[in-house]
Amino acid sequence: MKLMLAADLSELNRLHAALGRFAEENALPHKPSYALELILEELFTNVVKHGLKDTNDQTVTVEVRYDGRQLTVEMIDAGRAFNPSTAPTPDVTADLDHRSVGGLGLYLVFQFVEELRYRRQDERNRLWFSLPVSSPAEAGPEESKASE
Amino acid sequence: MTPIGLNEEKRGIVTVVHLQGRLDATNCEVAERFITARLDGGVQRLVLDMAELSYISSAGLWVVMMVRKRMAAAGGTLAISQLKPTLYEVFKISGFVPFLTITSDLDTAVTAVSR
Numbered sequence: 001m002k003l004m005l006a007a008d009l010s011e012l013n014r015l016h017a018a019l020g021r022f023a024e025e026n027a028l029p030h031k032p033s034y035a036l037e038l039i040l041e042e043l044f045t046n047v048v049k050h051g052l053k054d055t056n057d058q059t060v061t062v063e064v065r066y067d068g069r070q071l072t073v074e075m076i077d078a079g080r081a082f083n084p085s086t087a088p089t090p091d092v093t094a095d096l097d098h099r100s101v102g103g104l105g106l107y108l109v110f111q112f113v114e115e116l117r118y119r120r121q122d123e124r125n126r127l128w129f130s131l132p133v134s135s136p137a138e139a140g141p142e143e144s145k146a147s148e
Numbered sequence: 149m150t151p152i153g154l155n156e157e158k159r160g161i162v163t164v165v166h167l168q169g170r171l172d173a174t175n176c177e178v179a180e181r182f183i184t185a186r187l188d189g190g191v192q193r194l195v196l197d198m199a200e201l202s203y204i205s206s207a208g209l210w211v212v213m214m215v216r217k218r219m220a221a222a223g224g225t226l227a228i229s230q231l232k233p234t235l236y237e238v239f240k241i242s243g244f245v246p247f248l249t250i251t252s253d254l255d256t257a258v259t260a261v262s263r
Contacts, residue, residue, distance in 0.1 A: 009173050009174050010149070010152065010174060012172055012173060012174050013149075013174070016150070016170070030234065031234060034203065034234045037203070038205055038238070041172060041173060041205045041207075042205060042206060045205075045207070056189055074177045079182065092241075092243030093243055093245055094243075096213050096216050096217065096247040096248070097216070097217050097220050097221075101206065101209065101210040101213055101215065104206040104209060104210075104242060105205070105206035105207075107242070108205075108206055108238065108241060108242065111241045115209055143161075
């Protein structure tokens with residue numbers, strides 16, 4: 001599945017619809033399907049809010065593949081160079097009243113991905129990540145590690 | 149904007165806001181405004197019922213955090229009820245669970261904030 005998204009948060013609706021179709025066609029279990037959408041929302045939102053402020057090319061390309069065992073995703077944008085792995089980690093043990101929400105989205109991304117790689121090439125950010133899928137059908141939310 | 153259902157229900161002294169659908173970066177501000185309008189109106193005992201909420205991202209967690217901060221400052225009480233397992237996991241990973249009253253059914257949440 002390949003999608004070209006404009007740098008606008010309203011595109012999340014199109015992303016949601018496309019991921020829904022992709023999950024259905026591939027009989028993806030609920031949990032990895034949810035994780036995929038969450039990761040993509042967090043990464044896309046981050047790029048729209050911070051990365052693509054003053055660039056000519058306002059497109060974010062998302063390509064999702066599924067081989068029956070894992071999901072792999074490539075996300076490309078022409079925004080400011082930004083490697084998510086270098087983002088500061090929020091303190092998720094601090095009382096909610098003393099927290100800022102900054103960094104929580106990327107923190108969630110790293111809790112769900114199996115592997116994430118970043119490179120800057122041709123003035124573009126190229127993110128690649130993988131996400132494990134336990135079994136193609138009938139997998140409950142509690143058996144996500146079954147196929148490892 | 150992603151459609152979201154926000155419905156208010158009064159249960160005695162407790163206000164329940166039922167969230168339905170998806171809470172994401174496109175509608176989090178609408179949800180936050182809806183809920184803080186209740187707080188502005190004097191609501192001190194609040195349950196956010198998430199029985200029919202199928203998706204939440206960090207933007208949705210921001211709403212919960214803002215409401216919790218507002219209520220703590222005003223001496224109010226807040227509970228979250230009926231989180232679906234995947235959403236509960238997102239709350240847990242984010243470190244929200246130890247700081248919130250989370251119940252599996254609505255009645256328990258209403259009782260908890262009534263005390």
